[in-house]
Amino acid sequence: MIDERDEAAVAAQLGREPRGIRRVAYRCPCGLPAVIETAPRLPDGTPFPTLFYLTCPKAASAIGTLEGGGVMREMQARLATEPALKAEYTAAHEDYLRRRDEAAAEDGIEPLPAGMQSAGGMPERVKCLHALIGHELAVPGTNPIGREALEALPEWWRSGPCVCVPDDSGPGDSAPASTPRTEEPS
Template sequence: MIDERYRRNDEAAVAAQLGREPRGIRRTAYRCPCGLPAVIETAPRLPDGTPFPTLFYLTCPKAASAIGTLEGSGAMRGMQERLAADPDLKAEYAAAHDDYLRRRDEAAREDGIEPLPEGMQSAGGMPERVKCLHALVAHELAVPGANPFGREALEALPDWWRSGPCVRAADDREGAQ
């Protein structure tokens, strides 16, 4: 079963990226140009029922490091100031928040689990704050065009994948003929 092999390989790669076993993976939401998962979609609730509001989770440590550098440069401060001053940008960011919540609720329905409570946070500070570029970039990578600040941050990043994969991918295709 080729799909099952790829799923296992992706989960092994994500475990190597995170340095721990991932929890609640639904699928790979974005694949890095190097071929490995870079964003996973997680279940709205972990297997034990604990709410997990982060639907799109950035796993690539090279991308995470580049985003951390961008956050450290003060980029979020300027984004937050523009969010407060620009009604069109505020509306676009609110639409990103609504998209995130809709997708998270849809994932819960697909998995046959209870959606998260009304008013539960989405990600990255949406819709009022610019708090975590990692989450906003993950949203934009998973759903291109969905998140204005994720898109802006992504455009400011270097090509993190150019130096090669962040981890060695497990490959159990050998001998699977």
């Protein structure tokens, strides 16, 4: 489950109320949620294949800049020429599907149909670095493309939290969720 403060931070990050949150899967070094784990089905039963959803707008912006630089085309080309990378990426896809099915079982909901996409284009394409980095942040060492892309990003958290969330001092007050830290993301 997710606590009210984290849910408020995610809502501020997304600019809307989040749906189907299971937990915070990765915290930014600033202390706020950066990746959430979502249920494989929304509360109304609609399939939602993105298990790990990147919420931090600063990270998302940095990833968008990286995508705009053409890195996805290069990564896609490497999948065709580097068998070891292709095998690791396929294993990441299988990990994602397994974790999504486990989440459905834990929640007592129907799993998504066999053959439904995982995320980010896996296992054949490099389509969305946001999803691939989200997977790598949530499960470090699992997604080779997400890991490479993550390593190419600037330290987006250095300037402080991406949003402010209300503190406990009273109505109308807001403060950063935490003091920025300087360590590398794990």
